[in-house]
Structures are given as C-alpha cells and as structure tokens.
Amino acid sequence: MLRRVITLFAAFALLVGFGVAGMYLPVPYLVASPGITLNTIGEDPDGGPIIRIDGEDHYEHDGGLSMVTVQYSGGPSTRMDLFTVLSAWLSPSQAVLPEEALFPPDRTVEEISEAQSVQMNDSQTNATAAALTQLGIDYDTRALVAGVGEDLPAAGAIKEGDIITSVDGDPVDSKEEVVEKVGDRTPGDDVEVGVDRDGTEETVTLTTVEGDDGTPIIGVLVSNDMDFPMDVEISVGDVGGPSAGLMFSLGIMDRLSQESLTGGHRIAGTGTITPDGEVGAVSGVEQKMVSAAREGAEYFFVAAGACPQTFDSAATGEIEVVKVGELGDAVDALDAIRTGDGLDALPRCEPN
Template identity: 40%
Template sequence: MPRRTATMLASTLLLFALLCAGVFIKVPYSEMSPGPTVNTLGEANGEAVLQINGRKTYPTTGHLNMTTVRVTGADYDMNLLEAVYGWVSDDNIVVPHENLYPNGKTEEQSTQENAEEFSQSQESAKVAALRQLGIPVTARVAVFSVVKGSPAEGRLHAGDVVKAVDGTPVKAPADVAKLVTRHKAGEKVEFTVVPAKEAAAAEKAGKEPAGSEKVVLTTAAAEGDGHAIVGIRAETDHTFPFGIDIKLADVGGPSAGLMFALGIVDKLTPHDLTGGKFVAGTGTIDDQGKVGPIGGIQMKTIGARAAGARYFLTPADNCASASRQTPEGLTLVKVGTIDDAVKSLEKIGKGDTAALPRCDAKPDAKQDAK
C-alpha cells in the first residue's frame, strides 16, 4: 500500500476513533443556551400575561420582554463532543454541572426551587410596581411552607397568617424564628394565626385578615445545634387593593421580577412608557424595588436581540459581564432600581437615548448570581 494512502487511512481511522471517544466519554458539564422571550404587555398561550381587575388600565404599545435561559437537565450526561461544540459556539455556554445543580440537586428539587422563586418574584414585582406608583400595599407575615414530619405538619398550613408567637406580635418573617428559638426543644410554643382560607377570602376582598385562632405546638430539635424548631418557613405576604394576576407557565426562577413590575407600571400609567419601542430585560426585584443580578446574562441578551429587542435593561451588577459580548444592535441600559428602569423607559419612549445610563465593560466586583 502506498505510504500516502496508508497515512490517509491511518488519519481517517484516528479521526473516527476520536469521534467515537467524544461520543462515549461523559464529562461533568451542562449547557446553557438562549431561551424564549415573552412580552409582559402581551399574551402567552392565548391569554394576557398581566391581568389587572378592579383598577383602570391604559393601552400599551411596544414590548417589555422578559428573557429566559435553557439549561440541560440534572440527569443529562453530556459527552465530550457536545462539550467541545458548546465551548466553540457563540450561542451556548458550557459550565460545570455543579454550577447548575449543586450538592447533587435533582431535577425535581431544582424545578420545585425554581417554582418557589418564580412565585416569590411575582409577589415582589406586584409590591414594587404599586409602591412605585404610590399605591398602598399592606404587608403581613404568613406561613410559606411546612416541613413534612415536623411538629407543624397538619397544624399550620401554607397561607396561614401569623399574627403572634407566644402573644408577641410578629412584624417580619425573622421574628417567628427568633421567638421560637427562645424555647428549648420539647417545650410548647403558641401561635396566633388567621387560617389560610379566611386570609385568602380577606385578600380577595382587599381587606385585612381577621378571625384569628391559637395553635399550640411542641418544638423539636434541629439537626446540628439542636435549637428549637416547629418546621415552617415564614415569608412576607401582601394584601393588594385590586386584583393582579400573572399568567405564565413553564417558567421558573426569580429573574423575571423586574420586567413583570414594569409591565404592571405601564398598564397602570396613563402615558405609554415604551413609546412603541422593543425593550427587553432581566433582573430580580425585591419589595422595595431594588434590582438584583441574575445568571446567564449573555444568553439572555442573545435571545432578546434575536427576538427583535433594541434595548436591554441590565442589572447594574451584571453590566460588566453582559458588556463583554453584546449582540450587535442591542443597547445595554444599566438599572439598579425600578425607578431607574422607569426613567430609562421614559427616555427610550421619547427618543432621548443619548441620556441613557449604559453598561460598560469595566471589571465588576460582583458577578452573575443564580
């Protein structure tokens, strides 16, 4: 066999062997890619994303798109060939599997956690939006979840409003744990609560929950230091003066909070905030309207530009990362609060874009969060 033919055959066989190895060798990585975007001012799955009842709303134009990131599942085994392709691709990011699913977190656990964060982000978006508009919102402490097998199981329920512990009024979720841990494990603790059913009816009517009852529990010992617990997670709940529903399925995590809040503000504002422009964005939001960083920022900017966005509202702490690879034709607008975002939208709507606070590529002390 001629040397040249032998060399080509050997090279072909080697390449084939490498490709086979790439397919069969599993690597501990996961992949992130741009996900779909949804206009919070529009519809999804045939119904309005934001539904407001009992308050006058105003016509809106343009887009205020929330953005998402697709990730491979917890049980997905990436092979070496897929990892290499992801590393060289501009539209995908390959990250250590541990970054997305730490401590062996399962698909079910991740989905549940994302659902809880998504629910909380909706609540905070409503609160931040109404406070931005000067509309009063009443806050209260409520049971968010009950641990299975704990002293509270069957006695307290998600949605119960906690008025007091041992007769001491509670004003914040942290007060509940503080008052419970004054006890030793095995001691009794008294909760004064408004049952979830009565609390839900009061919220629907726009009134403060009433009709409390007392529930006495015997504390248990926490793993580790053995401090007293009853097995509940308390969170801040709110009574809104009118109905606000966010209808969006198959989305999880907290990063849509900012865009939900802005959509609510736009619908309740007489003048059109976007001026018909296509704006997308991301960012967590708390009850006070502070915007927090998120993960996968570069995937979200790619997805936003592909959908048609020209402006992208970017959490201040994500600016440096987002600026390293900004899609052509997309302006990154830096925001730290909902007020920053509203003012930037007004500038965009009026065409006063030269005055927008833009992201730059300077090194940031903080990097992407969850």
C-alpha cells in the same frame, strides 16, 4: 518490515477510531443558548394578554417590555456528546457549564423543576408588590408560616398556615419583621410569638436555639402572604426561575398606567425583584442579550451585579445596556427613553 507497517497502520486506525468514538460519548456538561423572549405587555400564544388584571382599570400600550430566557441543553437524563459540547464551546453565543450548575447531585430533576416553579410564582408575587408600591397603591401583607422544622422549638406549638401577628407583643406584618425581631436576641432567650390560627389568637412562649449561621431561631419558615386589591395573573407557560421579576413589575405598571411607560420603544431586561423593588443579578446575561438583540430590542436593563457579564456577550455593542439597582431606576430610565430627555445620563455598566 511490511508486517510492522501494517501493525502501525492498524494501531493508528484503532487510535483514530477510539478518538472518533470518544467524541460521541455522553459527557456531564450543559450548553446554555439564547432562549425565547416574551413581551410582558403583549399576548401569549393563545392570544390573551400575558399580564391579565381584574378588579382595577387597566390599559394596553404599544412597545415592548420583554423578559428573556436561556435555553439549557443536556442534563442527567439527556446528556450530550463531547462533539456537541466542543462545538458549543466554540460558539460566541453559547456557554458550556458543568452539569452540577443546574443539577446538583443531591437533588432530583423533579425537585429542581418544582423549585423553579416556586421561584417563578414568588417572582410574580414580588413583582406585583413592587409595582403597586412604585405606583403608590396600598396592599396588605401577613407573615404566613409556610413550614415548621422538626425537633425545633416551634414544633407542636406553631402550625403551618398560622399567621404570626406579634413578637414580644410588638405587631408584625411581614416575614422580614419576624426575622428581625426573633434575631434581635441571644440563642437561649425566650420569645413570645402571637399567632392567628383560623381566626383565633394565641400566644406561645418559645426558647430560641442557635441556627446554622449562629443566629437565634425558633424553627419556622415564614413567607409574605400578600393581599392585593386586584387580581394579577401572569401567563408564561413552562418558563421557571426568578429572573423575570423586574420585567414583570414594569409590565404590571404599564398595564395599570394610562400613559405608556415605553412610548412605543422596545425594551428587554433581566433581574430578580423584591417586594420593595430591589433588583438582583442573575446568570445567563450573555445569552439573554443575544435573544434581546435578535428580537429587535433597543435597550437591555440589567442589575448592577450582572454588569460584568454584559461585556462577554456576542451581542455586546449591538444593544444599549442600562444598569438598574431598583425598580425606580428602571422607571426613570424608561422616562428618559420615552421623552428623549436625559438619554446621555442613563446609568451604564463600566468594564472592570
């Protein structure tokens, strides 16, 4: 009898031991936590402006137009243990995600980091374009060939760095125009493409092929090369991704405007931006709202597509959420906040 008791006790202890040990085994999950906030009309850690403008009169104003971030812990090279992940799952301000959400298995960490840097650079360019458009300041755009696919019609005929100037004789000055004009045909049709190569104009005739989505393509990656009448430099350190585009645009506008956009109020927000000012939804809004509330923001701007996330945040009810669909909506909301006129009519997120 005693031997049986001892055996059962030993088995129980072994089971508990395995259970405790299992709690500290690394698991393929990420933890998303509230990250840092950066006031785009404020100063960087070195004491200089986060948004620096050269070649145009610019101004400094009180208030805040803050971008907010999410801090991710874990990953293929720094996996967390199960105990830490479970603790985060129980936290109202954190979220647990599968590792693949940020680190797809077919991409290296270096590739992901590089892609995020490119997205950040693109968001700054798009933000500058959107801000200047909103202010009525003209700038030039060119359709730059950023890459040429192998074994596709453009290979050997068009080179990276070329500027596409026309499609079938019609002038084009943006990526969107090139895509639209090439796509307005049936795969197998010919298309004449005019290019500027180091100042020399050339015209090539290519036969389109069917792309992965069924649309006709010629095999070039085109980006918008924008020539602004001023230099805009944004310094945010190692932060990557496209989600600060909206707040960059507002920050640039505030720098270029004699009158403050905020009237001294503190605003935070998140959302991508296109050159024409369309605001896109991003993830991590739940954690970003917590960051904004902790920093004392009064209002939080968010794209309409991200509205459902705002009701799942630990900061829900602690900060006023304003829904924006385009940059002009954000500017109108700032006008209401600054003047106090029309606050009740600010667009809000509605629960499903």
